[in-house]
Amino acid sequence: xxxxxxxxxxxxxxxxxxxxxxxxxxxxxxxxxxxxxxxxxxxxxxxxxxxxxxxxxxxxxxxxxxxxxxxxxxxxxxxxxxxxxxxxxxxxxxxxxxxxxxxxxxxxxxxxxxxxxxxxxxxxxxxxxxxxxxxxxxxxxxxxxxxxxxxxxxxxxxxxxxxxxxxxxxxxxxxxxxxxxxxxxxxxxxxxxxxxxxxxxxxxxxxxxxxxxxxxxxxxxxxxxxxxxxxxxxxxxxxxxxxxxxxxxxxxxxxxxxxxxxxxxxxxxxxxxxxxxxxxxxxxxxxxxxxxxxxxxxxxxxxxxxxxxxxxxxxxxxxxxxxxxxxxxxxxxxxxxxxxxxxxxxxxxxxxxxxxxxxxxxxxxxxxxxxxxxxxxxxxxxxxxxxxxxxxxxxxxxxxxxxxxxxxxxxxxxxxxxxxxxxxxxxxxxxxxxxxxxxxxxxxxxxxxxxxxxxxxxxxxxxxxxxxxxxxxxxxxxxxxxxxxxxxxxxxxxxxxxx
Amino acid sequence: xxxxxxxxxxxxxxxxxxxxxxxxxxxxxxxxxxxxxxxxxxxxxxxxxxxxxxxxxxxxxxxxxxxxxxxxxxxxxxxxxxxxxxxxxxxxxxxxxxxxxxxxxxxxxxxxxxxxxxxxxxxxxxxxxxxxxxxxxxxxxxxxxxxxxxxxxxxxxxxxxxxxxxxxxxxxxxxxxxxxxxxxxxxxxxxxxxxxxxxxxxxxxxxxxxxxxxxxxxxxxxxxxxxxxxxxxxxxxxxxxxxxxxxxxxxx
Ligand SMILES: Nc1ncnc2c1ncn2[C@@H]1O[C@H](COP(=O)(O)OP(=O)(O)O)[C@@H](O)[C@H]1O
Ligand SMILES: [Mg+2]
Numbered sequence: 209x210x211x212x213x214x215x216x217x218x219x220x221x222x223x224x225x226x227x228x229x230x231x232x233x234x235x236x237x238x239x240x241x242x243x244x245x246x247x248x249x250x251x252x253x254x255x256x257x258x259x260x261x262x263x264x265x266x267x268x269x270x271x272x273x274x275x276x277x278x279x280x281x282x283x284x285x286x287x288x289x290x291x292x293x294x295x296x297x298x299x300x301x302x303x304x305x306x307x308x309x310x311x312x313x314x315x316x317x318x319x320x321x322x323x324x325x326x327x328x329x330x331x332x333x334x335x336x337x338x339x340x341x342x343x344x345x346x347x348x349x350x351x352x353x354x355x356x357x358x359x360x361x362x363x364x365x366x367x368x369x370x371x372x373x374x375x376x377x378x379x380x381x382x383x384x385x386x387x388x389x390x391x392x393x394x395x396x397x398x399x400x401x402x403x404x405x406x407x408x409x410x411x412x413x414x415x416x417x418x419x420x421x422x423x424x425x426x427x428x429x430x431x432x433x434x435x436x437x438x439x440x441x442x443x444x445x446x447x448x449x450x451x452x453x454x455x456x457x458x459x460x461x462x463x464x465x466x467x468x469x470x471x472x473x474x475x476x477x478x479x480x481x482x483x484x485x486x487x488x489x490x491x492x493x494x495x496x497x498x499x500x501x502x503x504x505x506x507x508x509x510x511x512x513x514x515x516x517x518x519x520x521x522x523x524x525x526x527x528x529x530x531x532x533x534x535x536x537x538x539x540x541x542x543x544x545x546x547x548x549x550x551x552x553x554x555x556x557x558x559x560x561x562x563x564x565x566x567x568x569x570x571x572x573x574x575x576x577x578x579x580x581x582x583x584x585x586x587x588x589x590x591x592x593x594x595x596x597x598x599x600x601x602x603x604x605x606x607x608x609x610x611x612x613x614x615x616x617x618x619x620x621x622x623x624x625x626x627x628x629x630x631x632x633x634x635x636x637x638x639x640x641x642x643x644x645x646x647x648x649x650x651x652x653x654x655x656x657x658x659x660x661x662x663x664x665x666x667x668x669x670x671x672x673x674x675x676x677x678x679x680x681x682x683x684x685x686x687x688x689x690x691x692x693x694x695x696x697x698x699x700x701x702x703x704x705x706x707x
Numbered sequence: 708x709x710x711x712x713x714x715x716x717x718x719x720x721x722x723x724x725x726x727x728x729x730x731x732x733x734x735x736x737x738x739x740x741x742x743x744x745x746x747x748x749x750x751x752x753x754x755x756x757x758x759x760x761x762x763x764x765x766x767x768x769x770x771x772x773x774x775x776x777x778x779x780x781x782x783x784x785x786x787x788x789x790x791x792x793x794x795x796x797x798x799x800x801x802x803x804x805x806x807x808x809x810x811x812x813x814x815x816x817x818x819x820x821x822x823x824x825x826x827x828x829x830x831x832x833x834x835x836x837x838x839x840x841x842x843x844x845x846x847x848x849x850x851x852x853x854x855x856x857x858x859x860x861x862x863x864x865x866x867x868x869x870x871x872x873x874x875x876x877x878x879x880x881x882x883x884x885x886x887x888x889x890x891x892x893x894x895x896x897x898x899x900x901x902x903x904x905x906x907x908x909x910x911x912x913x914x915x916x917x918x919x920x921x922x923x924x925x926x927x928x929x930x931x932x933x934x935x936x937x938x939x940x941x942x943x944x945x946x947x948x949x950x951x952x953x954x955x956x957x958x959x
Contacts, residue, residue, distance in 0.1 A: 464822045654758060664808075
């Protein structure tokens with residue numbers, strides 16, 4: 209379907225999978241979450257609850273300047289006037305924001321380790337277990353890692369090498385101390401505190417996160433990577449990431465996430481802001497594997513995240529690639545504001561839901577500049593009793609002369625008790641702008657599985673192969689090591705979906 | 708190698724095979740001919756273990772084992788190969804990925820080491836060349852956008868790579884021009900050996916000019932109603948299937 213009119217398109221839901229029962233593909237128990245261990249480490253937490261004092265505590269703990277404290281307090285005031293959004297296709301009981309702890313730090317990290325040798329060995333072991341060895345010599349060549357454990361950043365590797373090129377890659381707290389002018393200039397410039405309920409909350413209480421600045425004309429020679437992990441109980445994780453690529457700069461950033469198994473839901477409300485100036489390119493890849501809850505839907509992370517990139521400069525480019533397999537609920541729309549003429553926005557997404565998981569994810573491409581282009585490729589896979597929704601907006605503003613969008617949203621269903629839904633909103637306000645949208649919904653077929661079995665593959669390997677094939681266009685956007693990890697993750701998340 | 712006795716099978720409520728007997732000794736090539744809808748593909752599906760076909764009576768022994776007891780992938784690993792009448796498309800999965808995974812599953816079953824990527828590619832390319840297939844076919848998604856003829860060649864390529872003990876070819880000749888037919892036949896003939904057996908399902912005697920069968924069977928009314936040598940195929944070509952008494956109780 210191609211739409212080039214300025215009429216918003218009606219919402220087009222795809223049919224529920226329940227239409228056609230398939231006797232061979234029935235969902236059974238999912239495999240255990242492998243990253244569900246808890247690290248036994250002393251941590252410093254504050255009592256549950258949120259008020260000005262909480263905000264002051266966090267700010268003081270981080271030794272923040274007055275302007276940032278004021279910024280947080282304003283956000284808190286804003287948040288109090290807002291109500292939680294209800295438009296997403298997800299269901300969950302009301303969240304008691306006063307029952308959440310807004311700060312947790314491993315005790316040993318309290319006096320900020322200067323180098324890896326000073327990092328608590330327990331913490332290092334945790335990351336080893338997660339497959340993220342922080343020891344530089346053990347690192348995959350070309351990946352620098354910032355690891356965020358609960359509320360604080362515990363280590364940043366390869367810092368010196370990057371610093372020699374003028375690249376800043378550090379924890380957010382450190383950036384506030386060391387590069388306040390940059391933080392002040394860009395913080396909240398893409399996602400204002402008042403943007404939405406969860407962004408306002410994050411702005412008030414954000415704990416840590418990563419900061420990247422790549423100076424003019426510099427191509428960052430390695431992938432920058434952050435690993436987030438929630439460890440402490442009852443804590444929310446509210447990280448804040450800011451990436452700025454100055455004129456002609458390039459950076460590829462990877463983000464991975466895990467959390468222990470707990471039978472209560474935990475909130476994760478992050479904000480990520482990207483800024484690309486003239487000719488700059490930012491590639492942002494996520495493999496999100498927060499604990500999804502058990503097979504009955506108990507526990508799991510609420511992943512309510514605001515991610516947005518501003519292509520401010522002429523010919524700038526921002527590319528989001530996400531593989532979302534975790535979380536009980538995902539509410540996430542990595543977006544691009546295509547302000548500079550000839551700027552490019554991309555969104556490649558694989559979202560897999562199993563058991564009782566719910567995902568409402570997609571993107572927004574806001575075309576402001578002339579000849580701006582955007583591409584959306586979304587692959588939703590639903591299994592078990594899960595609900596998987598693509599929600600996207602393509603908006604071509606009156607100045608977006610000659611702008612183009614291509615969107616492709618495919619859904620794959622495994623079993624007959626899950627749902628796939630597609631809500632593509634299109635809003636075109638310039639006659640020369642073109643929007644192309646394609647969508648498909650298919651079901652893993654008995655015949656496809658049988659064909660692969662006939663060539664010697666076990667049922668699960670067959671399903672895996674079909675799903676990986678379905679996701680291929682997205683996986684090839686990921687850096688090599690991440691693509692391999694993403695494939696494995698899909699396999700694990702799918703185990704037990706056919707029997 | 709293959710002994711089928713009193714096989715009855717249905718799809719849904721509909722009985723398709725009713726008391727079929729068929730024996731294929733090791734080293735032989737048997738052809739199965741029969742009118743459209745007589746159950747030839749259903750027989751092939753029973754042998755491969757397709758879940759849509761329900762066996763209601765009879766036994767199938769393969770190399771001394773009860774074939775019906777095995778899962779489809781176990782049958783494949785034990786050397787049963789089916790060249791599908793309608794090969795399935797698997798978007799995003801390359802031919803070479805499927806071939807390598809399949810071959811390594813079979814090798815693991817035989818207690819052999821997996822073939823590394825280079826050795827595998829050499830092997831697959833060599834077989835593809837024999838079938839006159841462009842090597843880029845290996846990188847394309849399984850059967851996606853393939854022409855009818857390409858799909859059939861691809862089935863034969865998979866057979867050559869997997870080296871089955873018992874190969875069932877379900878109308879692999881249909882939709883092929885004469886040159887393609889010869890290529891496919893040469894692929895099958897290359898694999899003929901005293902250790903293997905073939906069950907070649909076809910509608911036309913034409914294929915049997917190139918793959919010369921030891922025995923020809925006629926399937927009609929859910930069972931084998933005639934068994935003979937090559938001349939039976941010629942006779943069918945001449946007279947059609949009308950003269951066969953499909954209600955006859957006894958085969959031959
Ligand atoms: N999935 C199915 N559902 C219902 N009937 C089927 C199905 N598949 C095959 N049949 C029927 O079974 C009979 C035998 O089919 P088939 O084995 O494909 O015949 P052949 O291969 O000899 O042409 C036909 O009457 C066909 O219509
Ligand atoms: Mg047939």
